[in-house]
Each structure stands twice: as structure tokens, then as C-alpha cells.
């Protein structure tokens with residue numbers, strides 16, 4: 396039978412929908428399969444990121460930040476106010492409206508680019524056929540020259556704290572609280588735990604974050620992690636490291652959580668709500684027929700090479716369902732790479748320069764290597780740092796917490812890593828991503844003119860500090 400499509404993408408999250416749009420742009424006859432629907436049966440596009448992840452959490456982070464500013468910071472500016480209150484259902488409704496606008500926007504982009512939306516669950520069969528099971532239970536077999544799997548990830552459940560979607564919730568449930576819990580427990584001081592803990596903490600919850608590891612933000616540069624921990628504790632987040640949750644019991648609308656601390660002592664805490672944010676796992680349930688030929692790795696991710704090709708020629712996998720950081724922008728770039736490869740281009744992606752961001756306030760962001768990684772590699776390196784407390788623009792904005800840190804190779808001066816905790820860290824690190832993508836040295840950035848007064852000047856000062864030339868701080872004496 397002739398192929399109905401050149402490409403069938405399974406999953407319409409930021410990896411899948413971007414791949415489908417790029418494939419269609421390149422003249423490939425493209426379909427995208429999506430099974431997620433709302434309670435009225437309407438298909439929801441955009442995946443975790445748009446529906447229950449990046450976008451709704453940022454909406455709540457922005458609302459809760461404005462609330463804190465109004466409550467605590469307006470007075471500093473001489474803005475008189477009293478009785479600032481938060482209408483939680485209104486905040487949630489604003490978030491829902493943003494999500495709805497963006498998800499329907501993806502549908503509009505599919506139409507504009509000629510991507511066919513196939514509503515239902517996709518399954519990869521042998522010989523690259525895709526089985527589509529629709530909402531009414533009917534099944535259709537789709538013939539295609541290429542398949543791209545982009546089915547994403549799911550929150551991990553842990554036996555000591557099973558999610559009941561009432562008192563114990565995952566990251567999705569934590570976006571839907573109708574009022575502010577008085578005592579909020581969070582299991583996991585990862586990205587989700589810190590972001591959602593911040594939202595509800597700012598609105599008035601007493602937040603305790605229980606983290607099994609002894610180290611805070613183990614993947615981040617540890618100087619930045621320590622600075623971040625200090626700032627978050629100052630904001631009132633009670634972060635307990637080395638705290639391994641061993642059990643939970645629901646009694647009378649309360650959760651009694653037990654955890655073992657660093658000394659091996661058992662402790663217990665009572666919460667009104669508990670968020671479980673202990674990581675995500677690849678979502679492959681019901682996806683692969685036994686004879687599909689697509690293999691998983693030992694951790695359950697779809698096994699792919701550097702170009703996202705699976706073991707079956709013409710079948711690719713991208714995004715959270717394959718190795719690498721579970722980040723929307725990583726999945727989207729993989730989607731573009733794969734669409735271009737299918738179209739016959741020689742596309743590749745630079746996995747060394749994927750930026751990471753934690754959208755707390757201030758934000759924590761980085762790209763490239765941490766000082767710990769550079770040290771472990773044994774190469775000589777230079778470090779420049781600059782605190783926001785010495786930035787005029789940061790002081791004017793009442794944003795003096797945090798710092799910029801730049802690491803450069805001692806011999807070549809090439810920038811190896813840019814790490815920021817502070818105001819607009821995500822945007823500042825993006826400048827580092829661009830510089831590193833062009834293999835810049837710290838001197839290249841030092842010779843660049845930065846507008847005054849901007850937060851970006853903190854990055855300029857940090858690269859100047861790499862060679863002891865910072866102007867607005869005392870440089871460390873060179874030995």
C-alpha cells in the first residue's frame with residue numbers, strides 16, 4: 396500500500412509539534428497523532444509543557460511574584476497600599492486562559508503549515524506502520540515512510556507517598572489548588588519542587604521541602620547552588636537536605652509524613668497538602684508493538700543515537716522519551732534536527748550547550764560546565780564572578796541578591812560555562828549560550844560594549860573579572 400504520509404509524529408508536545416511543523420515546512424506530507432483530550436473530548440495540543448508544565452507554572456510564578464511585590468516591596472518604592480489579597484480561583488482562571496490560548500495556537504499553526512492532526516492514541520507497529528486508536532475505540536492503520544516518537548514523560552510515583560490527587564498531588568495537581576494550603580510539604584528539591592514550592596510559599600503556605608540528597612541542586616555549579624540555597628532560605632523556604640521520605644499517612648484531611656534525616660533519625664511532619672516532585676520517567680506505555688523493533692535502554696528511555704534514530708531505520712524518537720535533560724527546548728531542537736534529517740539535510744545538534752533554568756525568584760540558570768566538572772577534567776581554568784549587589788541596575792530594581800559566574804579555559808580563554816543566580820538569569824545565560832555557540836573567549840565578551848545601566852553589565856563585569864579587570868568590584872589579587 397502506498398504511504399499516506401512522509402512523516403507521522405506521535406505526540407504533540409514541544410518536541411512533537413515543532414518536529415511536525417518543521418517537517419511540513421520542508422515539504423513533507425506530515426501528520427501528528429495526539430491522544431490527550433479534555434473532559435469534553437476536545438484534543439489538547441502542546442503536551443505537558445503547555446498544558447500542565449512550563450507555561451501554567453510560569454503563569455502562577457508570575458502571579459505569586461506580583462503578590463509578594465505588592466505586599467512586601469511596593470512600600471519601599473513609596474507606593475502606599477493596604478489590604479493586598481490574593482483571589483486564588485481568579486489566579487488559576489488566568490493561568491487556564493493562557494494555557495487555552497497557547498494550546499489552540501498550536502492547532503492554528505498545524506492548519507497554517509498543512510500538518511494533519513490525527514486524534515487518538517498512536518502505536519508503533521512493525522514495518523513503520525502506526526496504529527491509531529480513536530476516542531470511539533475504532534482502529535486505523537496508517538502507512539508512513541517515517542515515524543517520530545515524541546510521547547514525553549510522566550511524573551514518577553514513590554510508594555511512601557502515593558498521589559491521591561486530593562491531599563497528595565503531583566506537579567499537575569499542584570497547579571490546581573483552590574486555596575492556599577497552610578502547611579505544604581514538597582518531596583524533592585528539584586526544578587519542580589522549587590518552582591511550585593515558591594508559588595505557594597509566596598502566597599502564604601509554610602513550605603517544607605524534603606530532599607533525599609545531601610547536596611542542593613547537585614547538577615548546578617555548587618557556588619551558585621550555595622548562593623541559591625541562602626536566598627531561598629531567606630525567603631522562608633524550609634529546605635531539608637538528606638531527608639529521605641519513608642512513609643505517609645492520611646488522617647482527617649492531614650498528611651503525616653515520615654522521613655529519615657542525615658543522621659539516620661526518623662522524623663515526622665504534618666501537612667495540609669503534599670506535592671510529590673521526585674522526577675519524571677519516559678512515557679512509553681502501550682506505544683510499541685512487541686515486533687516494532689524499537690528498543691528501550693536500561694532506564695526505560697527509547698534507545699537512540701546522536702541523531703535521534705532508533706534501531707529501526709526511518710523511526711526516530713525525540714524529547715523526554717529519550718536520553719538527555721527533560722527540557723522543552725532540548726526536545727524542540729531534536730524535533731527540528733530530525734525533520735531536517737528526514738528531508739535529506741545534514742542536521743545535528745550541540746548537546747553541550749543546552750541551557751538549564753529554574754524559574755524561582757531570583758532565577759537560577761546555567762549553560763556549559765560547572766566548576767566541579769572542569770576541575771574533575773583536570774584542565775586549568777579561570778573564574779570571574781560579579782555580584783548583583785554591585786550592579787546599579789539591579790539595585791534600582793531592588794534585585795541585589797545573586798551573582799554571575801563565568802568559567803574560562805586558562806590556556807585558550809574559551810568560555811566553558813556561564814552560571815547565574817539573580818534577576819533575569821534565564822535571559823542573561825542566553826547571552827552566554829550565544830557566545831559559547833560561537834566559541835567566544837572571555838576576552839571576546841570583555842571587548843563587547845554593554846548598555847548602561849543594564850543587568851547584562853553583570854555578565855560583562857564577570858568576564859572582565861576572569862582576567863582581573865572588573866571595574867565595579869575589587870579584583871582578586873593575581874598570584
Ligand SMILES: NC(=O)c1ccc[n+]([C@@H]2O[C@H](COP(=O)([O-])OP(=O)(O)OC[C@H]3O[C@@H](n4cnc5c(N)ncnc54)[C@H](O)[C@@H]3O)[C@@H](O)[C@H]2O)c1
Pocket residue numbers: 449553582583584585586587588590605606607608638639640672673674675720721722751752753754
Ligand atoms: N524550569 C524547567 O526547565 C523545568 C521545570 C519543571 C520540570 N522540568 C523537568 O522535569 C523533570 C522533573 O522535574 P523534578 O523536579 O520532578 O525532578 P528533578 O530530577 O529535577 O528533582 C527531583 C528531586 O527529588 C529528589 N528525590 C527523589 N526521591 C526522593 C525521596 N524519596 N525523598 C526526597 N527526595 C527525593 C531527588 O534527589 C531530586 O533532587 C526534570 O528533568 C526537570 O528538568 C524542568
